[in-house]
Amino acid sequence: MENFFVHSSGSSAMSHGHKYGRPHAFMGNSASLFHLPRFKSTEVESKLDSQYINEDDDDQQVLDFPGGKVAFTSEMSFISESDDKRIPCYQVLDDNGEPIGSKSSVQVSLKLLLVPTGLNVEHPYLKLSTQGNCSKDVQLHGHPPNDGQHILRAQRQGRISFYLTTSGEEAINIASAAALTADDLVLPQYREPGVLLWRGFTLQDFANQCFGNKADSGKARQMPIHYASKILNYFAVSSPMATQLPQAVGVAYSLKMEGKNACVATYCGDGGSSEGDFHAALNFAAVMEAPVLFICRNNGWAISTPIEDQFRSTLPPLSLSSIYIIPDPRGGDGLVVRGRAYGIRSIRVDGNDALAVYNAIHTAREMAISEQRPLLVEALTYRVGHHSTSDDSTKYRPLDEIEYWKKARDPVNRLRKWVEGNGWWNEKYESELRSSVRKQLLESIQIAEKIEKPPLSDLFTDVYDNLPSNLQEQEKLLRETIERNPQNYPSDIPI
Amino acid sequence: MERDPTVCVMGEDVGHYGGSYKVTKGMAEKFGDLRVLDTPIAENSFTGMGIGAAMSGLRPIIEGMNMGFLLLAFNQISNNCGMLHYTSGGQFKIPVVIRGPGGVGRQLGAEHSQRLESYFQSIPGIQMVACSTPYNAKGLMKAAIRSENPVILFEHVLLYNLKERIPDEEYICSLEEAEMVRPGEHVTILTYSRMRYHVMQAAKTLVNKGYDPEVIDIRSLKPFDLHTIGNSVRKTHRVLIVEECMRTGGIGASLTAAITENFHDYLDAPIICLSSQDVPTPYAGTLEEWTVVQPAQIVTAVEKLCQ
Numbered sequence: 164m165e166n167f168f169v170h171s172s173g174s175s176a177m178s179h180g181h182k183y184g185r186p187h188a189f190m191g192n193s194a195s196l197f198h199l200p201r202f203k204s205t206e207v208e209s210k211l212d213s214q215y216i217n218e219d220d221d222d223q224q225v226l227d228f229p230g231g232k233v234a235f236t237s238e239m240s241f242i243s244e245s246d247d248k249r250i251p252c253y254q255v256l257d258d259n260g261e262p263i264g265s266k267s268s269v270q271v272s273l274k275l276l277l278v279p280t281g282l283n284v285e286h287p288y289l290k291l292s293t294q295g296n297c298s299k300d301v302q303l304h305g306h307p308p309n310d311g312q313h314i315l316r317a318q319r320q321g322r323i324s325f326y327l328t329t330s331g332e333e334a335i336n337i338a339s340a341a342a343l344t345a346d347d348l349v350l351p352q353y354r355e356p357g358v359l360l361w362r363g364f365t366l367q368d369f370a371n372q373c374f375g376n377k378a379d380s381g382k383a384r385q386m387p388i389h390y391a392s393k394i395l396n397y398f399a400v401s402s403p404m405a406t407q408l409p410q411a412v413g414v415a416y417s418l419k420m421e422g423k424n425a426c427v428a429t430y431c432g433d434g435g436s437s438e439g440d441f442h443a444a445l446n447f448a449a450v451m452e453a454p455v456l457f458i459c460r461n462n463g464w465a466i467s468t469p470i471e472d473q474f475r476s477t478l479p480p481l482s483l484s485s486i487y488i489i490p491d492p493r494g495g496d497g498l499v500v501r502g503r504a505y506g507i508r509s510i511r512v513d514g515n516d517a518l519a520v521y522n523a524i525h526t527a528r529e530m531a532i533s534e535q536r537p538l539l540v541e542a543l544t545y546r547v548g549h550h551s552t553s554d555d556s557t558k559y560r561p562l563d564e565i566e567y568w569k570k571a572r573d574p575v576n577r578l579r580k581w582v583e584g585n586g587w588w589n590e591k592y593e594s595e596l597r598s599s600v601r602k603q604l605l606e607s608i609q610i611a612e613k614i615e616k617p618p619l620s621d622l623f624t625d626v627y628d629n630l631p632s633n634l635q636e637q638e639k640l641l642r643e644t645i646e647r648n649p650q651n652y653p654s655d656i657p658i
Numbered sequence: 659m660e661r662d663p664t665v666c667v668m669g670e671d672v673g674h675y676g677g678s679y680k681v682t683k684g685m686a687e688k689f690g691d692l693r694v695l696d697t698p699i700a701e702n703s704f705t706g707m708g709i710g711a712a713m714s715g716l717r718p719i720i721e722g723m724n725m726g727f728l729l730l731a732f733n734q735i736s737n738n739c740g741m742l743h744y745t746s747g748g749q750f751k752i753p754v755v756i757r758g759p760g761g762v763g764r765q766l767g768a769e770h771s772q773r774l775e776s777y778f779q780s781i782p783g784i785q786m787v788a789c790s791t792p793y794n795a796k797g798l799m800k801a802a803i804r805s806e807n808p809v810i811l812f813e814h815v816l817l818y819n820l821k822e823r824i825p826d827e828e829y830i831c832s833l834e835e836a837e838m839v840r841p842g843e844h845v846t847i848l849t850y851s852r853m854r855y856h857v858m859q860a861a862k863t864l865v866n867k868g869y870d871p872e873v874i875d876i877r878s879l880k881p882f883d884l885h886t887i888g889n890s891v892r893k894t895h896r897v898l899i900v901e902e903c904m905r906t907g908g909i910g911a912s913l914t915a916a917i918t919e920n921f922h923d924y925l926d927a928p929i930i931c932l933s934s935q936d937v938p939t940p941y942a943g944t945l946e947e948w949t950v951v952q953p954a955q956i957v958t959a960v961e962k963l964c965q
Contacts (some may be wrong), residue, residue, distance in 0.1 A: 348714065382747035391746040398713060399746035403737045409703035410738070413710025413718075420666070420692060420716065443703030450698060625748040626783050628806040631834070633881045 260580025434465025797831030
């Protein structure tokens with residue numbers, strides 16, 4: 164394993180002390196000059212002049228500091244807080260599903276989509292065969308829009324306690340999942356169930372978790388949407404924000420130790436990027452040269468906090484016509500510019516363009532693994548739904564803004580237009596698919612509601628690997644209490 | 659680390675510097691920069707990193723340069739380290755060891771004199787042990803590394819220079835057992851970490867005065883070894899707890915409650931718990947000395963108990 168510490172950190176100062184002592188910073192390599200008595204200053208001065216031999220430019224002079232050589236200048240200038248132009252956003256299809264720019268980028272997408280995903284799981288979504296150029300069956304896995312709405316409705320009916328949707332962010336979920344392989348490890352935040360869906364978590368699995376029954380892979384220990392699946396390489400969703408980011412670096416660290424041909428993909432939102440863990444995770448990943456993809460869903464809102472209140476990278480002048488700058492994303496130049504600060508290669512992509520997201524993640528993944536480096540992908544999008552069932556976003560943002568993004572900028576419609584435009588899909592398939600999925604989902608919900616809840620013993624298991632004496636005692640006490648007061652214990656929960 | 663290639667160390671200055679108290683001295687040279695990893699300064703984040711590494715098959719040892727700094731890692735330790743095995747339905751395990759020097763040192767100042775065992779003891783899903791001798795330090799460390807559960811190993815800043823002859827052959831100490839330091843008949847003295855030495859010093863005085871104290875180093879802070887403790891209480895009927903934690907909410911407070919609840923009938927007197935006061939540790943040497951329980955106080959307490 165090559166030593167990837169390019170510059171000795173402070174901790175190695177003892178072994179490389181000769182490089183970083185104060186005198187040398189000023190004098191270059193020779194230590195002895197510093198000890199000359201004062202009356203020899205003119206001699207020193209003349210020697211000093213010869214030290215400042217210009218290597219490149221005429222007025223480029225170079226200093227040696229911890230961290231490397233740096234040119235210095237006598238002109239004082241502050242780096243502006245903002246650039247004139249924002250970092251442009253990578254797009255493949257326009258809003259109408261028409262390919263823009265070069266044809267080759269679309270060909271690339273199509274070719275990549277033709278490569279089998281390697282999963283043997285039956286996806287309940289569109290399967291179609293192409294005519295013309297391609298002889299293989301193309302499996303285009305689409306996230307049926309609004310499927311989450313059924314589970315959402317279940318929450319509103321009081322059948323489950325909580326839910327949150329991914330409306331508007333379907334392309335990010337599915338396209339990024341499609342660009343990864345089954346061996347890549349995913350550490351989600353909480354708005355990425357599409358990634359899990361792609362990998363093979365069934366509608367029944369989702370329903371079981373939301374209803375907290377004993378068939379749930381997580382043994383119903385967590386509130387809805389906190390999915391976990393080790394076999395699908397999808398790490399457990401945990402509520403605290405951004406904690407998954409440094410954990411992702413740790414997972415990548417273990418990939419490095421094993422020398423595995425895989426990467427880690429971790430997700431966060433614009434709000435999550437404010438957490439300290441975001442900063443440290445990106446910093447660590449860069450220092451360690453860890454193969455992590457940091458996929459940031461910049462959807463404009465962190466519950467009720469718009470992005471101009473979340474961070475201030477650069478702020479374009481507010482348009483006079485409206486306080487809400489539609490259709491541009493609001494607030495500064497966002498997350499992509501931060502990558503440079505950590506030494507991380509970054510890209511900004513249109514998160515509502517499935518093909519663009521696919522291309523970007525696919526390429527980023529290759530770079531991450533072959534070059535052993537982290538990458539930052541900022542996917543611009545809009546959170547069409549409320550933050551969660553505990554939120555009513557009409558209280559802090561205008562209805563017409565929400566409607567606009569829901570109707571005119573829907574990522575699924577956009578991809579569908581492209582697919583239809585190529586003759587691979589039509590209204591009939593669409594309505595068949597939607598009704599079949601809807602039926603499946605409603606069935607799954609009904610089944611999940613009927614499956615038994617987990618037994619009392621599951622309250623105490625998995626806290627540790629085995630049940631320690633204090634938990635055994637506590638379980639015994641609880642069972643005794645229930646035995647004495649059976650009328651207080653719900654009859655439908657198994658003991 | 660020789661025995662198991664998945665064991666690795668991460669923390670600030672653990673690599674070439676060998677650690678702030680030289681616990682990992684020479685290891686980076688032997689095992690490489692990646693297995694003995696110097697991290698940037700972000701405790702919550704490198705703890706999170708260790709948790710992620712553990713969930714994907716490694717067995718990291720996460721070092722807090724001083725235990726007090728791990729307060730910054732509380733989020734990861736409590737919400738993730740302790741909980742993820744449970745909340746993922748047993749799918750992801752977290753076999754980490756979180757360790758570092760803590761306790762009151764010599765004029766290290768308030769922020770470097772924290773007793774983290776007080777704050778962490780409530781976290782479900784973790785185990786806590788405190789070492790006090792070279793023998794049990796090695797044994798507990800090995801056991802902690804091999805455990806499938808996350809274990810927090812509390813070392814003490816002032817105990818690193820102890821020297822002791824220990825066996826050449828491999829041994830481990832149980833993570834759930836207390837250590838009988840000195841059997842006796844008159845009173846049970848429960849202690850751990852550095853206070854063990856203050857207790858043993860007091861024991862000498864007590865023996866000269868004709869008392870026969872039983873000294874137990876509880877070692878296991880979560881869960882308590884109520885079996886060993888219970889046997890002792892049933893024998894002596896008097897309990898003195900000597901700890902370095904502060905009065906409020908420390909290990910002593912929890913231990914007092916546990917003993918009272920379980921062995922109330924066997925007690926001839928109320929439990930006495932000697933702790934540090936509820937003050938930040940002052941820098942001045944004399945004041946610092948008097949925030950920590952001294953042997954003279956221990957002797958007085960035993961005399962009072964045995965009246």
